Amino acid sequence: MTVPFPQAQPGAWTAAAMIAAVVLSSTTGEVLTAAAMKSLGDLDDIRAHSGLKGAVRAVLTCPLFFAGVFFLAVAFFALLFALNHLNLSLVAPALASLTLVTNAIAAKIFLKENVDRRRWAAAVFVCVGVYLLAH
């Protein structure tokens, strides 16, 4: 007996928990990775100096980078899990728009990025736009 397809959709709270898990893990991963890459300096300069191998080595010897990749991997499998249980038309717009705003907030707090009025406006515009486009 095969599993009936499409299967029953989970409840609203379960769906919210699945999406929140992806948003939290991906935001953590993005911020850690961005912090790692920022600590390296311009990768194009490094490559011009010590070749592609040198650039790869510079990335792979940064512990912060692996912490970031770990959380991005968690986010990736949480996404696969969510896509298997929820409709793409719910997951894609929710994730794309939520992560944009959480990332802007996290970048402001943890990376001390200058998120000026222009970037906040962009975050909101792109957030609504992605929602409309993916809906």
Add this chain to the structure above:
Amino acid sequence: MSPPSFSCLEERKTCHLSMAHHSLTPRQYLLLGLVAVCAPLGDTCLSRGMTHMSAISLVAPGALIAAVFTPWIASGIALLLAFFASYLTALTWADLTFVLPATAFGNVIVALLSRFWLHESISLERWAGIVLITLGVGFVARGPSLTERTAPRPEAEKVETR
């Protein structure tokens, strides 16, 4: 009738501002384009692969690992790896809040490709989305790409001259 020293100061100020703008080279724009295109194409492959699969439960997470080796998921991962490499490089010379709108712009590119290449119709709602994303990306692209870290603080100068 402003004194020459004042205009000189103004000139230096605008010069400093334009230097802080961190304008990007064509190569860097190309890399941002790669970031924008690879991510949505990879995601499309992933969702196509996962929706054509029977339900996976938390009890048997091994099925998630097996899913990695199906053709759609594998090509999705290859595209996402290309995205990740260019994304990481971009993050070394630009802010996270500068690069992220570029990744969102990929959705616009894919929507326009499906409109003019695959001749799919785009609803009014989706056109509104395309316009909003393009506006948002335009806002960010007109600003500096990197937060200035070594800018001298005016308070410190004031204390020194006192």
